[in-house]
Amino acid sequence: MNELKDYDDAIVKFRKSIKHSILPVISWDFYGENYDAIKKSEDDMNSLLSLSTMNSWTIDSKLIDKKLRADKNIIVVTDTNLNIVFATKNMWDMSQYHPEEIIGKSPKMFQGNLTNSKPLKIISKAVKEKQPFEVTVINYKKDGTTYNCCIKGEPIFNNKGKVVNFIAFEKEVA
Template identity: 55%
Template sequence: MKKKIFMEELKNYDDAVIKFNKTLKFNTLPLTSWDYYAQFFEKTCNTAEDLKSLGQLAENNAWDFDSLIFEEQLEAKKHVIVVTDANLNIVYATKNIWEMNRYHPKQIIGNKPKMFQGEKTCRNSLKIISNAVREKKPFETTVLNYRKDGSTYNCWIKGQPILNKSGEVINFIAFEREVA
């Protein structure tokens, strides 16, 4: 008996749902619009993950540096951020580096930024960078770099040493973007 009453209630529910759905007017979206949304969503998630990782890196290394600048550099200016240790070994790169040179961050960790240079890279630009690093001073220059596939691109770099709270250089940070 209970089973029969339950089945009738379920049928009434189904009828009500069907009736309700017939009154709705759905605007369908083409599947391609989902691709645009997904790309934006992925970039947003990557940026959030990068901000968290950079904040953790700053905290772990006791940086005497305003980490609020990361949000501006990543979100507003769309810069790539590369962090090296004091010996210029890459310890972190934001995920958007892929868009600039087709390397994933994991592929460059442990390497030196020289991995992006080649025979056409301007030696004067490299001298500006090496002098600034040696003197532990900020720098800004444009360098001809090489992508993973061997093609070239002009990379604007604004770099600076990062000091810990004791005043020692603990890392170097570079804000980068491809320029014409």
Template identity: 50%
Template sequence: MEFKEYEKAIARYHNNMTLMSLPLNSWSFYTSFFGKIRNSVGDTSLLETIVAQNKWKTTWSFNEQLQDDTVIVVTDANLKIVFASKNIIEMNGYVPEEVIGNSPKMFQGKLTNDKISREISIAVKEQKPFDKVIINYCKDGSIYKCHIKGYPVFNTKGKLTNFIAFEKIAA
């Protein structure tokens, strides 16, 4: 008898409920958020592979950087790009496959400040970190100010293996 009343109360409750559906624009928001998370996880996995293969002495929290819309670019010791995070497309229109194998100079042009470019080159030659804002070029030829924090990366034996740059559009 007690269960019968309980079941009736539950049935009344469910019958009085209205179905709440999500508006279609929330699907779009979720899809873009899910895509960003998926790319971030994939990029983090690729970066961890580079770290392991090159036996980096230092590591960074790549997932946090990528969640903060930071673009990560890794070059080999000869300054050829070996990795670019997927979110680079939002910064300059290039997809990672288009920049891999190239020099980061591919983003520079006639409005790029030569003095800042030289300062970066000197830091790279001296294997020192740098923090600069430079004018770079998008794939479509438009310009943007890029805040770059670059670091030399050494392996556990102290040998230079890579350079890593954390890049954001500067205000």
């Protein structure tokens, strides 16, 4: 029993030596929001890696991870017919659409009267020529309000050199 007393004394001594910081309950909200964002990006990255494996992408997964997590881009993946097959969960933050609401639809769903045709022509040409592009377009949120969306898109090739998807890294800009 003497051994346990020494252990208890050591614990008491250690606890007295450390400085405790009491955090207000409100700090838990920040932790919760941050945890949710990390969890969503982790889920999105796992889904993208699965899609990448399924379609034999040659694109660097580290680049996708950086664009998603560090750069906080919204990522949209389409098939070769330009139907959306994947969107990250942070899509809601920019467009008020949940990813499930846009899967199977065309990115044209975000366009409206104020959307300029010039950037759309650039996108169309780049897609036909299987080239990367970067444009800023006026898109529409679910509630009908507009936002400027910077889109950096590129074709994704499989290991046989065939285009299998297109990927767009999107961000709302001023």
